[in-house]
Amino acid sequence: MKFxxxxxxxxxxxxxxxxxxxxxxxxxxxxxxxxxxxxxxIAAHDENTFAFHAGTEASTELATQAEGGNPVPLxxxxxxxxANTLAKPVAAEAAAGxxxxxxxxxxxxxxxxxxxxxELSTNDENNLLSLTAMLLPTNDxxxxxxxxxxxxxxxxxxxxxxxxxxxxxxxxEIVNGGGALxxxxxxxxxxxxxxxxxxxxTTTESNTKVxxxxxxxxxxxxxxxxxxxxxxxxxxxxxxxxxxxTVK
Amino acid sequence: xxxTTSLLSTAIIAGSVLLTACGGDSDNASNPNLExxxxxxxxxKVEVTNLTYAQPLSPPALVLHNDSYTLFxxxxxxxxxxxxxxxxxxxxxxxxxxxxxxxxxxxxxxxxIILPGSxxxxxxxxxxxxxxxxxxxxxxxxxxxxxxxxxMLVNTNDGFTGEKNIDLSSLEVNQYxxxxxxxxxxxxxxxxxxxxxxxxxxANGEGFNASRExxxxxxxxxxxxxxxxxGLASSSLTQAHRFNQPASRIKITRVQ
Numbered sequence: 001m002k003f004x005x006x007x008x009x010x011x012x013x014x015x016x017x018x019x020x021x022x023x024x025x026x027x028x029x030x031x032x033x034x035x036x037x038x039x040x041x042i043a044a045h046d047e048n049t050f051a052f053h054a055g056t057e058a059s060t061e062l063a064t065q066a067e068g069g070n071p072v073p074l075x076x077x078x079x080x081x082x083a084n085t086l087a088k089p090v091a092a093e094a095a096a097g098x099x100x101x102x103x104x105x106x107x108x109x110x111x112x113x114x115x116x117x118x119e120l121s122t123n124d125e126n127n128l129l130s131l132t133a134m135l136l137p138t139n140d141x142x143x144x145x146x147x148x149x150x151x152x153x154x155x156x157x158x159x160x161x162x163x164x165x166x167x168x169x170x171x172x173e174i175v176n177g178g179g180a181l182x183x184x185x186x187x188x189x190x191x192x193x194x195x196x197x198x199x200x201x202t203t204t205e206s207n208t209k210v211x212x213x214x215x216x217x218x219x220x221x222x223x224x225x226x227x228x229x230x231x232x233x234x235x236x237x238x239x240x241x242x243x244x245x246t247v248k
Numbered sequence: 249x250x251x252t253t254s255l256l257s258t259a260i261i262a263g264s265v266l267l268t269a270c271g272g273d274s275d276n277a278s279n280p281n282l283e284x285x286x287x288x289x290x291x292x293k294v295e296v297t298n299l300t301y302a303q304p305l306s307p308p309a310l311v312l313h314n315d316s317y318t319l320f321x322x323x324x325x326x327x328x329x330x331x332x333x334x335x336x337x338x339x340x341x342x343x344x345x346x347x348x349x350x351x352x353x354x355x356x357x358x359x360x361i362i363l364p365g366s367x368x369x370x371x372x373x374x375x376x377x378x379x380x381x382x383x384x385x386x387x388x389x390x391x392x393x394x395x396x397x398x399x400m401l402v403n404t405n406d407g408f409t410g411e412k413n414i415d416l417s418s419l420e421v422n423q424y425x426x427x428x429x430x431x432x433x434x435x436x437x438x439x440x441x442x443x444x445x446x447x448x449x450x451a452n453g454e455g456f457n458a459s460r461e462x463x464x465x466x467x468x469x470x471x472x473x474x475x476x477x478x479g480l481a482s483s484s485l486t487q488a489h490r491f492n493q494p495a496s497r498i499k500i501t502r503v504q
Contacts, residue, residue, distance in 0.1 A: 054497055055297040055367050162428070163492065165301065167365065201477070201487055209365030212299040214490040217477060226477070238493045 022122045022150060025246040028131070029115040032240050034233040035163075036190040037110035037143060038069030038134040044122035045083035050147055051130040054210050058166040060181065062132065062210075066142040066166035068179030068187055069134040084122050109136070109190050122150065131161065131243060137189045137229055140169040141213045143241045156246045160239035165213040172200040173216060173227035186228070193233040195222035212238070290374035290390065291504040292416060296358075296397065297367040297497040299428075302488040304448060305496065306337030306400040307358035308410065309346075310370060314392040316351035319412050320467050326434040328458070330467075333398065334406040334434035336447055336455025353393070362399065371503075391417045401495060402448030403485060406437040406463075407470045409495040419502040429496030431470040438462035441473055441483035451484040469493075 024044070030037050043051060051074060052062050061074035071087045078085050110116055110133070128147040135141035144164045151157060165171070172184055175194045179187025201217050218231030298305045311319060319342075320330050329342035343355045354372070362368050374390070398410035409429040419425065433439070438461070443451040474480040477487035 054299055055365055162494065206488070207301050207364045211301055211365055212492055212494060214301040214488070215472075215492050217487045217490075231478075236492075 020152065021124050022127075022152070023248040024120045024122065024129075024150070025117065025248070026120055027115055027117045027244045028110065029242045029244075030110045030112050030240070031242055032112050032135075032236045034112055034191060034193065035138075035236055035240065036112065036136045037241070038065070038136060039071050039087050039108050040110065040116070040131060040133045041065065041071035041075055041078075041085065041087050042118070042120060042129070042131050043075075043078045043083045043085040044120060044126040044129050044150065045078060045081060045147075046125045047128060047147070049078060049081040049083055050128075051078065051132050052144055052146055052164070052166075052210050054146065054164065054212070056210060057208055058168050058210050062142075063140065063166050063168040064181050065132055066134055066140040066164075067169050067181055067183075069136065071132065074132065082123070082126070084120060084126050086118055086120055111191070129245065135163055135213075135240070137173075137175055137186045137194055137234060138165075138213070138216060139171045139173065139184075139186055140166040141216075142166060144210075145243060150245070151247055154247050156244060158242055158244045161241040161243060162238040163213040163215075163236060163240045165207075165211055167205060167208045167210055170203050170205045171214075171216070172198075172202060173218065173229045174198050174200055175228040189228075191233075193230050194228050195219075195225070195230065196228060197224045198228040199224070199226050201226050290502065292372040292374075292395075292419070293501045293503050294370045294372060294395070294397070295367055295497075295499040295501075296362060296370075296399070296410075297499075298362045298364050298495070299497055300364050300401065300491045300495050302364055303401040303403050303491055303495065304364065305362040305409070306333070306402055307339060307360060308362070308368075308370075308397055308399040309333060309339035309342050310356040310358075310372075311343070311346045311352055311396045312354040312372065313346070313349070313352045313394055313396065315394065317346070317349055317394075317396075319346075319396040319398065320432075320434075322432070322467050322469070324467065325465055326436050326467050330398075330408075331406070331434055331436040331458075331460075332456045334400055334408045334432075335437050335457065337400040337402050338455065339399075358399070361402070393417055395500070397498060399496070401431060401491065403446055403450040403489045404448075404470070404473060405439045405441065405445055406434040407431050407473075408434065411498050414498070414500065416500065416502075419500065421502055421504060424499055424501035426500075427498045428494035429498055430493050431491065431495045433468055433470040435464045435466045435468055436460045439471075439473070441475070441480060441485050443484035446484050450486075450489055453484070 131145040174185045176185035178185025218229040219225035346352045393416045395414040396412040401407040411427045444453045446453045447455040475485040476483040
C-alpha cells in the first residue's frame with residue numbers, strides 16, 4: 001500500500017497535461033532596457049516538433065530569424081508540422097503579403113519596456129508552446145521559449161525568458177546591415193545609440209550549438225573601438241522578457 | 249524533443265545503491281511498471297547541458313539526499329568541500345564527505361568535462377528490493393528524496409552552477425522537469441581573473457587554495473566576469489569567457 005500512497009501524493013503534486021485543444025491569451029513583455037525584439041514567432045506544437053533546443057545546432061530557419069529577424073521560414077516549417085503559429089508584431093507577415101502593409105514608421109518591433117498581446121487557438125496534440133524573436137542590435141541573439149508544457153488547468157501563468165545565441169554567426173558587433181543568413185554583421189540598430197567604425201569584437205564562433213548569449217561587449221567609442229554597440233545601452237541581464245499565458 | 253541525439257558524451261552510470269525494500273510483492277502487483285523490471289522500481293535520467301559560450305563545466309557532483317542534507321545555502325559560508333569544487337573543479341572531497349552522512353543516499357561523479365554546448369546524461373536507479381539500512385520504505389524515502397548537483401565553470405575563480413534540493417517525489421513515469429542552473433560564487437576566492445588563479449584552459453592556473461582573503465566568505469549569485477576585453481587589464485579571460493544566467497540546464501526524466 002505504500003506505493004499507492006506515493007502515487008496519490010504524486011498525482012496531487014504534478015500539474016496534469018493533456019492533448020486537448022485550448023484557447024490561449026498570451027502577452028509578451030520586453031523587459032530589457034535597450035534591446036528591441038523583431039517580430040515574435042509563437043507556436044503551439046507537439047513533442048515531435050521544436051523551434052530550438054539549447055545544446056543542439058540551430059536549424060537554418062531559426063538561424064534566418066536569429067540573424068536577420070525574419071520569422072517566416074521557421075513559421076513555415078512549424079506550420080508544415082501542423083503547429084498553430086502566429087507571428088507578431090506583424091511586420092514579417094506584411095512583408096510576405098499575407099496582410100496589408102504596415103503604416104510608415106512602424107517597423108513591427110517590440111520596443112524595450114513594451115508589451116504585446118495575442119490569442120492563440122491550439123489543436124489537439126499541440127500542447128507545447130515555443131517563442132522566438134531576434135534581439136536587436138545583436139548578431140544572432142534571440143529571446144526564446146522552448147517547448148513549455150501548456151497546462152490544462154485554467155489559469156494565468158508567467159514565465160521569464162532568457163536571451164540565447166543561435167551559434168551561427170560570430171558576434172562581431174558591427175552594424176553593417178548584414179542580416180542575411182551567413183552574412184557577418186548586425187542588420188540594424190532600432191533605437192539608435194550605435195556607433196560606427198568598430199574593428200570587430202571577434203571573427204569566430206567556437207560554440208555552434210544554441211546557447212545562452214554571453215551578452216554584448218560594446219564600448220564607449222562612437223567612432224571606433226572594437227564594437228559599434230554602446231556598452232552603456234546594449235547590454236542586458238537575463239531574463240529579457242516575460243510571457244504571460246492565460247489558459248481559458 | 250530528442251535531446252539525446254545531441255549528447256557528446258553520455259555517461260550511463262547505474263546507481264548500484266539505494267533505498268530499502270518495501271513490503272512484499274503484493275505492494276507492487278497493482279503497478280504494471282514494476283512487474284518486468286528485475287526489481288528496479290524508480291529510474292531517473294538526469295541530463296546536464298552546458299549553456300555557456302566558452303566555460304567548460306567540471307565533472308558534476310550529484311548527491312541524492314533527504315531534507316537533512318544541505319550542499320550549500322546562499323548567504324552562508326561555503327564548506328571546504330564546496331570551496332574545493334568551486335575553485336578547482338574537483339568533486340572528490342565533496343562526494344566523499346557526502347557519503348559519510350546518513351542523510352545522503354547516494355552520490356555520483358561525472359567522468360569528464362562537459363564542453364560548452366554539450367550535454368551529459370546520468371542514470372539514477374532506485375532499487376526497491378535492495379537491502380539497505382535506511383529504516384524506511386521506498387515510498388517514504390522517495391517522499392523526501394532530493395537531488396543536488398553542482399559543477400564548476402572552470403574559467404572562473406570560484407563560480408559554479410547546478411541546482412540544489414530538487415524534489416524528485418512528484419515525478420510520474422515518463423514525466424520530466426527542467427531546471428535552469430544559475431551561477432553562484434562560492435565567495436571563497438577573490439575574482440581576480442588573474443592567470444595564476446584560473447584553473448581552466450584560459451589560464452591553467454591554481455585550483456584550490458584554502459585562503460579566503462579578499463572575498464565575502466558566503467555563497468552568493470555570481471556577478472559575472474569582466475575580462476581583459478572589458479577593461480580589466482590583469483584578467484586572463486577574454487570577452488568569450490563572459491556568461492549570463494543561467495549556465496546549465498538540468499532535465500530530470502523519470503523513466504521508470
